[in-house]
Structure formats: structure tokens, C-alpha cells
Amino acid sequence: MNLRRMFAIVLKELRQMRRDRITLAMIVGIPVMQLVLFGYAINLNLRGLDAGIADQAATSASRAAVMDMVATGVIAPxxxxxxxxxxxxxxxxxxxxVGVVIPPDFERRLDEGREAVQVLVDGTDTVVQSAAIQLAQLPLGAAPPGARPPPAAGSGRISVVAFYNPERRSAVNIVPGLIGVILTMTMVLFTAVAIVRERERGNMELLIATPLSRSELMVGKVLPYAAIGLVQTSVVLLLGLWLFQVPIRGSALDVYLAAVLLILAxxxxxxxISTRAQSQFQAMQMTFFVFLPSILLSGFMxxxxxxxxxVQWAAELLPLTHFLRLIxxxxxxxAGLWELWPEVLALVVFTALMMTAAILRFRKRLD
Known part of the structure; x- marks a missing residue:
């Protein structure tokens, strides 16, 4: 083995990596991204859950009970x-x-030591359920002299009712999200290498010679993969129903329409990405930069x-964030899609912007 020749190869590879800015960004960017996301953005100790308050008693005691729950930091009205x-x-x-319901006879229930406050929880996220259960441990005001002594905290003074997933089965939360994760991983990757593959295989010369416009070429590239995405959606739905008994409480048509919105986005x-990458390897590298934040920041994991x-503002730029809320x-x-129109609008706008940018960047030239 000639060390001099081997060192020449090592030096060549280092110089090549230095010229490849995408690879250089991966070397530095991936550790930085993971450190920042896991250390700063990821927090399992939930605070400030959006809450609705229905105070039907409207007394000083009921307002004090609401203030006590808000003071825990778990909910934010x-x-x-x-x-x-x-x-x-x-x-x-x-x-x-979270929804907090205080009945009109709140003070009488409090005096009698009965259930005085009901907390309604969106059980589609088991972590949110666990955080809301902390409210059941909050003691409400002491009973007045002569009244029956109140029961211990958490024995019924504040009851927590979880809707949509009372059994707290993780599969109910994960399977719908998996549709979005799989579509994000496959759809972005498939089309990220589309234009690059044509260039590497020498097919771009044939496309340049055709009367196809840029818009026709781009839309033609998208449509076959859209059909593939719908097949993947069907597979996940059928397996989720068969293996994990994940319900579909809304319209199946709405489920597929939501999937189409994410597929197109x-x-x-x-x-x-394909118009920016110079090789299929670069396209896959750039796809990874999109996939990692989508998994960590969208609310899936x-x-x-x-x-x-x-970080929440940044996550609003990711299609998967809006799809998870939809699905x-x-x-x-x-819920119906019309009730979730802000998420629908966000995906439509994202698709329009990305498609416009891709068409503007694409040139039917070899250089």
C-alpha cells in the first residue's frame, strides 16, 4: 500500500466535499439541527394548553376556581x-x-363535596390527556363551617372526561399521523429526484425538443405520484382499521381530500428541490432537511x-403540521373539512407557492 497515493485520494475527497455545499451543510447542519430541536423545541412537560371556559355560575367562587386552574400553568384560556x-x-x-365547565349550582356542589367542575379533554393526544389530569388533583375551596367535610383532592371535586380516545390507546393517535409521515417521506423524495434523474439519464435533451411548456412538464411529473400517494393512504387506513381498530368518525371522502391536499403540497x-439539486444524492440530502423538522415539529412525535x-411559528410553514390537524x-x-378551513387554506396556499416557484426555477436547458 502506497501511503502517498492513498493520501492523494483522501485530499481529493476532502476538496470535493468542500466544493459540495449541500454535503458540507449536512455535515454541520444535521448535528446542529438535532441539538437545537431536541434541546430547545421538544418539551413533554405541557403548559399553556388552549382552553375554553364555560362558567355558568358566574360567582366569585367560580371565578376563583378558574383562576386556580389557570395558575397551575396547564391551561391558558x-x-x-x-x-x-x-x-x-x-x-x-x-x-x-381543554374545556372547563362550571355548572350553575357550583357553590352548592362545592358545599356538598360533590363534583363541582368538569374538564373536557381532546383525547386524540394522550400527552394532552396526561397533562389535563393534573387539574383533577387541584383542591377547590374549603367547605364552610357545618358543611360535610370535602373529600380528598382528586376524588371527584374536579372530574376529567376524555373524548375521542377515552382508552388512551396510542395507536388511535399515531396511525392517522402515519399517513402524513409516509406521504411526506415518499412524495417529497419521489419528485425531488424527478428532474435530476431526467438530466442524469440524458432524457432532458428529448424533453427540450418537445413542445411541452414548463407548466405542462411540471404538472405531468406530479400527477402519477399523486395516484401513488392515494394508494399509500388506502393501505394505511385499511391496516389501521384491521390491526388497531382505529376509527374513521368523519367522512371517508374528507379523509381522502385531506390526503390529496398533503400529497400535492x-x-x-x-x-x-429537484430544480435546485444537481444530482439525485443532493436531492435526497435536501429532502432529509425537510423530513426531519416535519417529523419533530409537526406534532406527530x-x-x-x-x-x-x-418554534410553533416555524412549524406552521410545514405542510405536515396542517395535515395532522386535518386528519x-x-x-x-x-369534524368536516369546512370546519377546519384554516388548515385547508394553508395547504392550498403552500401548494400554489411551491408550484409557482418550481415552474419559475425550471428551465428547459441543459446548463
Whole structure:
């Protein structure tokens, strides 16, 4: 073995990596991204859950009870309701995670040591359920002299009722999210290498010679993969129903429409990556930079409510974040797409922007 020749190869590889800015970014960027995301953005100790309050008693004692619950930091009031039904509607739409109901006879129930407050929880996220259960340990005001002594904290003074997943089965939460994760991984990757593959195989010359416009070429690249995405969606839904008994409480049509929105968003993002990458390997590297934040920040693996506000703003730019709200709302809470229109609008706007950027960046040239 000639050490001089081997050292020449080592030096050549280092110089090549230095010229490849994508690889250089991966070397430094992946450790930095993981450290920042896991150390700063991921937090399993949930605080500030969006909560709706229906204080039907409207007394000083009921207001004090609400203030005590807010003081724990577990909930943050974001909605004032008049009836429990309004809270249930907000839960179904995903506007709140917790609803607090104080009945009109709150003080009498408190004096008698009975259930005085009911906490309604969106059980589609088991971590949110666990955080809300902490409220059941909160003691309400002491009974007046001569009244029956109050029971111990957590024995019924505040009851927590979990909807949509009372058994706290993790599969109910994970399987709908897996549809989004699989579609994000495959759709972005498939189209990220689409234009690059044509260039590497020498097919770009043939495409340049055709009368195809840039828009026709890009849309033609997207449509076959959209059909593949729908097949993947069907496979996950059928296996989830068969193996884990994951319910579909909403319309199956809405489920597929939500999947189509994510598929198109991911395909257009992949096309944009494809116009930037110089090789299939670079395309896969750039896809990884999209996939990792999507998994960690969208609310699939870790609760969205536990992230710092700045990170939540960044996560709103990811299609998977909006899809998870859509698919869990439709499948688990029985909501309609029209009730979740902000998420639908976000995905439509994202798709339009990515498609426009990909078309503008693509040139039917070899250089």
C-alpha cells in the first residue's frame, strides 16, 4: 500500500466535499439541527394548553376556581363559552384542547363535596390527556363551617372526561399521523429526484425538443405520484382499521381530500428541490432537511403545545403540521373539512407557492 497515493485520494475527497455545499451543510447542519430541536423545541412537560371556559355560575367562587386552574400553568384560556355544547364544538374543530365547565349550582356542589367542575379533554393526544389530569388533583375551596367535610383532592371535586380516545390507546393517535409521515417521506423524495434523474439519464435533451411548456412538464411529473400517494393512504387506513381498530368518525371522502391536499403540497415541494439539486444524492440530502423538522415539529412525535412560540411559528410553514390537524379532526373527532378551513387554506396556499416557484426555477436547458 502506497501511503502517498492513498493520501492523494483522501485530499481529493476532502476538496470535493468542500466544493459540495449541500454535503458540507449536512455535515454541520444535521448535528446542529438535532441539538437545537431536541434541546430547545421538544418539551413533554405541557403548559399553556388552549382552553375554553364555560362558567355558568358566574360567582366569585367560580371565578376563583378558574383562576386556580389557570395558575397551575396547564391551561391558558383562549375561548369564553356559554354552554358545554359550545366547548364540544370547539374541541371538535381543534380550536381548544381543554374545556372547563362550571355548572350553575357550583357553590352548592362545592358545599356538598360533590363534583363541582368538569374538564373536557381532546383525547386524540394522550400527552394532552396526561397533562389535563393534573387539574383533577387541584383542591377547590374549603367547605364552610357545618358543611360535610370535602373529600380528598382528586376524588371527584374536579372530574376529567376524555373524548375521542377515552382508552388512551396510542395507536388511535399515531396511525392517522402515519399517513402524513409516509406521504411526506415518499412524495417529497419521489419528485425531488424527478428532474435530476431526467438530466442524469440524458432524457432532458428529448424533453427540450418537445413542445411541452414548463407548466405542462411540471404538472405531468406530479400527477402519477399523486395516484401513488392515494394508494399509500388506502393501505394505511385499511391496516389501521384491521390491526388497531382505529376509527374513521368523519367522512371517508374528507379523509381522502385531506390526503390529496398533503400529497400535492409535498409533490410541489419535491419539484422545487429537484430544480435546485444537481444530482439525485443532493436531492435526497435536501429532502432529509425537510423530513426531519416535519417529523419533530409537526406534532406527530411530540406535542405541539409544548414547543416555544417561535418554534410553533416555524412549524406552521410545514405542510405536515396542517395535515395532522386535518386528519385527526376528521378521523378521530368527526369534524368536516369546512370546519377546519384554516388548515385547508394553508395547504392550498403552500401548494400554489411551491408550484409557482418550481415552474419559475425550471428551465428547459441543459446548463
Amino acid at each position: 383562549s375561548l369564553v363559552a356559554q354552554t358545554p355544547q359550545q366547548l364540544m364544538d370547539a374541541l371538535r374543530r381543534g380550536e381548544i384542547s 409535498n409533490l410541489t415541494l419535491g419539484l422545487l 411530540f406535542p405541539f403545545a409544548g414547543m416555544p412560540r417561535v 385527526r379532526g376528521v378521523m378521530l373527532r368527526g
